[in-house]
Amino acid sequence: MGIRFFILPAILTFALTTALSARPVSYTGGSTVMYFSDELKESVYYHYSPSYRYSLGLEWLKDKVQNKNYAYLRYTHLLNRKNTQTSQRNLYFQSGISSEGIDRNFIGLHGDWETRRLFTSFGLKHVQTDVKDYTEEYIQLGLAPYLGDYGDLHTWILFKAKRNSLTNEWNSYPVLKLFKGNFMVELGYDENDEWDAHLMYRF
Amino acid sequence: MKRILISVFLLPSLALAGEHQMKHDKHHSHDGPENHENHLHKMVDGQEFQLDEERYNKFVADLSTAQIAILSVQGMVCDFCARGIEKTFKKDEGYQNIDVDLSNGKVLIAYDMAVRLDRSDIEKKILSNGQNLVDMQILTIP
Numbered sequence: 001m002g003i004r005f006f007i008l009p010a011i012l013t014f015a016l017t018t019a020l021s022a023r024p025v026s027y028t029g030g031s032t033v034m035y036f037s038d039e040l041k042e043s044v045y046y047h048y049s050p051s052y053r054y055s056l057g058l059e060w061l062k063d064k065v066q067n068k069n070y071a072y073l074r075y076t077h078l079l080n081r082k083n084t085q086t087s088q089r090n091l092y093f094q095s096g097i098s099s100e101g102i103d104r105n106f107i108g109l110h111g112d113w114e115t116r117r118l119f120t121s122f123g124l125k126h127v128q129t130d131v132k133d134y135t136e137e138y139i140q141l142g143l144a145p146y147l148g149d150y151g152d153l154h155t156w157i158l159f160k161a162k163r164n165s166l167t168n169e170w171n172s173y174p175v176l177k178l179f180k181g182n183f184m185v186e187l188g189y190d191e192n193d194e195w196d197a198h199l200m201y202r203f
Numbered sequence: 204m205k206r207i208l209i210s211v212f213l214l215p216s217l218a219l220a221g222e223h224q225m226k227h228d229k230h231h232s233h234d235g236p237e238n239h240e241n242h243l244h245k246m247v248d249g250q251e252f253q254l255d256e257e258r259y260n261k262f263v264a265d266l267s268t269a270q271i272a273i274l275s276v277q278g279m280v281c282d283f284c285a286r287g288i289e290k291t292f293k294k295d296e297g298y299q300n301i302d303v304d305l306s307n308g309k310v311l312i313a314y315d316m317a318v319r320l321d322r323s324d325i326e327k328k329i330l331s332n333g334q335n336l337v338d339m340q341i342l343t344i345p
Contacts, residue, residue, distance in 0.1 A: 023283070023284065052332060081278070084277055085308050086308075087278075114280055115280055116306070150302075150305050182283075
């Protein structure tokens with residue numbers, strides 16, 4: 001009853017809104033489907049990880065800055081990982097080449113450090129377009145209000161601050177992240193009445 | 204419409220989070236491995252290691268004859284990150300059952316007695332999920 005109560009709305013949300021992510025590289029042989037939406041874009045992204053060190057994927061997106069649709073061929077590489085008994089730290093390189101041309105692309109870095117109780121991450125991305133290049137950056141700090149067991153519903157309450165060079169303003173807001181099994185959802189709502197929505201399914 | 208969908212999704216999820224918290228508080232009065240009240244101390248080849256007793260008893264309840272690989276894993280800090288471990292070992296020949304203990308960084312895998320357990324193979328499988336194996340012990344249920 002409990003599981004169905006959670007999964008059915010998740011599938012419904014996934015199906016109706018298209019779909020989203022946390023870790024940019026999965027385990028070896030793993031696939032991931034994500035949906036992402038914020039004030040800059042709405043996208044669906046699929047990636048496959050031949051190794052836990054890198055992933056290859058395709059992202060279909062509606063670019064809200066340029067007001068057009070196109071796709072990215074994406075490559076993500078795990079540059080560094082440090083595992084301890086109580087924590088994990090990661091640094092990733094991210095890149096993408098647009099279907100509009102090789103000169104429309106992006107590169108970026110993503111880093112995170114987490115324990116079972118605390119989570120921090122940052123991201124930095126430079127996007128080249130045919131209209132105007134821009135950069136995006138963000139930081140996230142989070143706390144797990146309780147420590148669930150394997151298979152439980154896990155909850156994170158996060159604070160996110162982000163900026164893009166188009167508006168040149170920092171925007172900060174709370175984010176709720178929930179995951180259970182292979183599903184994850186992350187939702188944030190900022191003062192400008194904009195939703196950040198991430199959904200992810202890993203298989 | 205988007206807000207309605209998200210509300211429909213969030214409300215039951217938050218209710219479940221509270222339910223899990225109550226269940227968790229009831230069964231565990233601690234977060235980490237430092238509390239020894241509910242731990243089972245086993246000796247293997249003269250080396251002692253700890254297991255959550257309730258968890259271990261539940262794991263072996265349906266097993267008759269098996270060998271259990273007890274793995275200490277580093278970097279297993281979230282459920283979502285540990286999913287690949289379960290998926291990988293479930294494909295193994297002679298696999299019977301698996302338990303992932305996030306609190307103590309332990310993975311228990313039960314195999315048929317006929318299976319020859321190879322530490323380097325298990326280490327590679329843990330690494331393919333992005334974590335590190337730091338210790339491995341084998342228990343047998345005769």
